[in-house]
Amino acid sequence: MTEFFITTPIYYVNDVPHLGHAYSMINADAFARWHRGIGDEVFFLTGTDEHGQKVADSADAASMSVTEWTDLYAQRFKDAWEKLDIAYDDFIRTTEKRHEVAVRKFLQALYDNGHIYLGTYTGSYCVSCEAYYSANDAVDGLCPVHRRPLIEMEEENYFFRLSAFQDQLVKWYDDDPTAVFPDFRRNEALSFIRGGLEDVSISRTSLSWGIPLPWDERHVCYVWFDALINYLTAIGYDGAGYERFWEHSHHLVGKDIIRFHCVWWPAMCMAAGIAPPQKVLVHGWLLVKGEKMAKSGGNGVDPIDLAGIYGADAVRYYLLREHALGADGDFSIEALEHRYNVDLANNIGNLLSRVTNVVDKSLGGVAPRATGNVLDFAEVKEHVDRASRAWSAFGSAQVLEEVQLLVRMANAALEERAPWKLRDANEIGAILGDALEILRLVAILVSPVLVESAPKIFAAIGLEMSAISSSYSQALEVGLYQGGMTIAKAAPLFPRKGQARAR
Ligand SMILES: [Zn+2]
Known part of the structure; x- marks a missing residue:
């Protein structure tokens, strides 16, 4: 018996649950259930990412307080996961007090260790990603994820000295060749690191919906930076849960957030003086006719509708059987x-x-x-x-x-x-x-x-x-079935579907 700590990305509250999220959840849930089944002590974490300008704007547009807005949307994710039989152990919301406490403590450690400095940032920014993109990453001046124009921004920010961790990151990859799964994603992250790292801006003065930096409260923490720390918040950063579970951590993430999880996050851990995560499992995208599944793209398939028609088991089975972890897959x-x-x-x-x-x-x-x-x-x-x-x-x-x-x-x-x-x-x-x-x-x-x-x-x-x-x-030893009990003809487990259903 050992510990098994598995996490999913925390989902942005502005989104609604779609099949891409469900794919992450079902994978994580299945791994958690297997590990419980073999007697491991499992901690399965999911949740919602609730800070950032877009959330504040959406609440405003709906004439709601930000709290009302985030409560409503966090509940949608919880409802969806219930319908898909997801059995998580903890659902973290980044607006919870426990998270603010952990984030401020983590940031202070980075600051005290000399890995944060004040500077001016100019760059191309995607409002939807809430992230900057270098000229290399932009595609024809557009966000590589959203295909929207990038905006030129300049602001006074605190920076995390990511560039100082290049050698340590390479060493981490070399020392543990299985730290990122599958291999081709590992190679992708490693070649990005070898290509040279730039420091990253971690604060904003332009908004208030976020966690203030402990040494300068005019700045709030950049949403991605605070979100990553949720993995530590939930197990009790610095406490008994941390001692017990952190060395068994497995982050399941989509390939679009590989840079945050395979470059930033391990470096952030190193900077805070703790070990990087044990393993990052990277899955591909579920594509619908070649396009990424997303509500905003108009091709979002509602996992709840599918579960209503075919049953949660069938949706779970199809997603795991058809789409091996790693590569992109087509949904139909x-x-x-x-x-x-x-x-x-x-x-x-x-x-x-x-x-x-x-x-x-x-x-x-x-x-x-x-x-x-x-x-x-x-x-x-x-x-x-x-x-x-x-x-x-x-x-x-x-x-x-x-x-x-x-x-x-x-x-x-x-x-x-x-x-x-x-x-x-x-x-x-x-x-x-x-x-x-x-x-x-x-x-x-x-x-x-x-x-x-x-x-x-x-x-x-x-x-x-x-x-x-x-x-x-x-x-699972073979030959254990003893018989002797009385059984009856079983009712059909999976009545046939398809032909009779209107398309
Ligand atoms: Zn974007």
Whole structure:
């Protein structure tokens, strides 16, 4: 047993939850559930980023106080995560007092350590990102993310001496080649660092909606700088939670915020005198017809609508099965329906209903035990081991691929031996017992993804999932299904979708 601390980006309150956010959340939730399942002490953190000019402007435009505005929008994220069965341990809001305390303490440490100075900043600024872009990063004078014109700005700012950390950052990357996952994102961040770093402006005098700098309250902290510190706030910066969880930190982030998390943040930690995060996991974007998913782009797909139609399990399954962590992926309803109908309804769902049906009809409802006389349990064990290793290596797509291979083994044996045509109870029992064992193993392996269906599979084969919580490693030994209990034909887990639904 060990600790496992996983975080998602904190979402900007001006946005509404879209499938891109849901993709981050579902990945983090699945990793957290797997680690809980193997007995780790898990802390899963998410939340909302609530400072910055855009938030103040939006509240103003809506004739609301900023607090009313942020309360309303933070709640939208909480509601969305509930509908997608996300089980986080803490939801941080950057406007909370605990965060202000942590940020001021962190900033003071940077200042006392000599890593902050006052200077004048001139640069090209994107109002939407609340970030400056160098000439290299701008695309035809436009923000590379929003494709909007950049504005020339000049102001007196405090600066963080990021340039002084270039060598230390390179050393951090060299010392731990797995600190950023996957490899191609690591190389991207490292080559950016090797190309030379500029100091970054960390304060604004032009707005008041933010956290004042402890040594000069005319300035408020730049929204990105305060947001990053949330990861420390939530575990109790400098306290027992920090001692316990920080060295097990995993930040799951989208590729658009790689610079903040793979360059700034580790350097900020070094400057404050603490260790950089243990691991940064970078995922790609979900594209709709080649464009980034975003509400402002008009192509935002509402994850709640999808969960309403297909169920949260199907949305979770599709996103993790189809989009391995790292690369960009395309979202389409057709692909979602295909996964639903093929992987879930035809493969997993069908296996469960066929097996329970024949147990009911041919064996008087008494479940037979697994023997390994029909399926090759050595081969089953290989799939199970590969799936377990993939879970621990953040490879949820691989896990689900191994699961499908297991299901296919069982379905193929049923096709070949057609137990529904047989008379001999021993012969029928040998086939069904091994198939039941596959269902048991599959239910455990998919439980971080199919959070509603996995316990149903367990119940349908006469077992109780809560009995194995936190002991997945033992429960994944092959051949444990004892049988003997009475089971009935299971109700369909995944009724077919698609053809009947109006497009
Ligand atoms: Zn932008």
